[in-house]
Amino acid sequence: MAPLKSLEKEYPLIDSNFQSFCASHAIFSVQDFLLHDIDALIALADNHCASQTLKQGIDQLLSIIDARHPPLLNGLQLLEDVQRNKHVLSTGCEGIDALLGGGLREGQLTELVGSSASGKTQACLLSASTVAKHKSSVIYLDTGNSFSPHRIARFVGQSSGYDSENQADHMLKKVLDRIICHSVFDIYQMLDVLHQLKINLRSEIVKSNQHVRLLIVDSISSLITPILGGSNPQGHALMISAGYLLKKLAHEHNIAVLVTNHVVRGEDGISKPALGESWKSVPHVRLLFSQDCGSNVCNISMLKHPSMASGRAASSTMFL
Template sequence: MAPLKSLQQEYPLVDSGFQAFCASHGIFSVEDFLLYDVDVLISSADKQSTSQRLKQGINQLLSIIDALHRPLLTGLNLLEDSKRNKHALSTGCQGIDALLGGGLRLGQVTELVGPSSSGKTQACLQFATTAATKHIGFVIYLDTCNAFSPQRIAHYAGQSSGPVSNDQADHKPLQQVLDRIICYSVFNIFQMFDLLHQLEINLRSQMFKSDCQVRLLIVDSVSSLITPILGGSGPQGHALMISVGFLLKKLAHEHNLAVLVTNHMVGGDSGTSKPALGESWKTVPHVRILLSRDRESNICTFSIIKHPSMVCPSVRKFLDGVIGLFFLAFVFTLHFTPIC
């Protein structure tokens, strides 16, 4: 889904006149168009002097939406595609890789959910560093909370956290890692839509070198952008949330990316906590990981609460690092217990 103005170059019928007509009805994006009664829009177009071209523009938008529906695939098609393309990216932590069956799966959306200060951002930084180092690929990092830390990237990459100098050969590996992690600060849902659409255009145009493709897309955190638009009685916020999920899954599948998003916890029934964004959102991620942290015992727990390849959820616990970077201490595996 996209703003109408972004379609003009590729679809001439969605010109400035058509956009102005749509704007008079409060339609500024494909999402707005989906929420509007098409019959009412056509009736309104009939009253305009350029009615024929306006109706052609409406048909053009309907064709764009129809093209988004992918052809049906058989189970054999999906299995062959999984074996051929949907490999796993190592997270850099053997325990988590074992828990996930190899790591973050290409072509899938993985959600890391947990309460505040449970370590979600640290996980994202660790996974980004590993993808940029071991898999020699680009990482697109959408930072919605001003939490991205190049110093932590430097630490995870095993380099000094001080300034990088081109004259120091020791810093070249770190420079290469940092060059492959492309970070954007994102502060509202519409900015994220623009960035995701631009990423899709860049991927289609093969902007990235064939020997260094985009491997991982991280949104930390997706809930901080979506939660503010879910208030009120109108359907617009919910429609935008579904559009975000659709676009993330589309990017993952069509361009063979691993997509990682973080989500926070909210109060549920009987005083228990649950992932934010509700029932509609929980169908978006292929894999859901619950991250919790016991501050007294310094134990971090990763629990699989949804995984397409696992019959039973699984849990793995790790000892927190002394300096608070628990990913440094993942070698201390306490136990691995299936929960059925």
């Protein structure tokens, strides 16, 4: 979400005095404003010497947020949008592509769920290299120093059709140039990067002449888990806001979003996706990854899909 300071030039009521008032209540961005109790903020403004101006600023900020909501679409318009703008991107993994009917759908948020070393990061890297080979940009948010150019090089090198080593090297450089990697280590850094991405996409300055078609967050759970529970009442709201922003970027800019999530052990002893029931509703698609003991086979099963039955399964060794 936008820092309040970035709105000052276009909206005079969001001036330095209004920003100072908000800052005194730990509000520095639109995100912070949405998480705050608006009625309580208005009551605080009432006790201020510039109460009228401050309340006008609050009203303007609410109007800005309301104006940026997308218009409602009927079913026919949504279907036409899917058919015209939401293409399918191959992940480079036959098992995943077969399970999803071709690959990752633009406009959707797909989640890979699995334990450590189940193949989630490898699938992300393979997807990034496959999309980048087709002359599209990839935004890769790396939360655990797991992004590996060497693995990208291996995936590119495994591709057939290169007449010489120089040609393969040239393709590798092109692929790596199209993958824009950001290291992010907390939810606030991620929100800042996503907000900047939204600005860049609107102004069409992300990698000139290269369309961003894939956004990867590996892993989303490592950013959200630390803010849930405990004494932080805003953790749940931040989680839902992050999910909403990812889905908004996917829909408005025809991007496929791919995130990874770890598993936790439930009360019945059975592993389940982390982040709880509220997050469960966020992804359009959920795939569960598991690995046979002592095997390089990755088993992939469908947990959730908007148009396919859950329980479908596939396996692959391509990216392990």
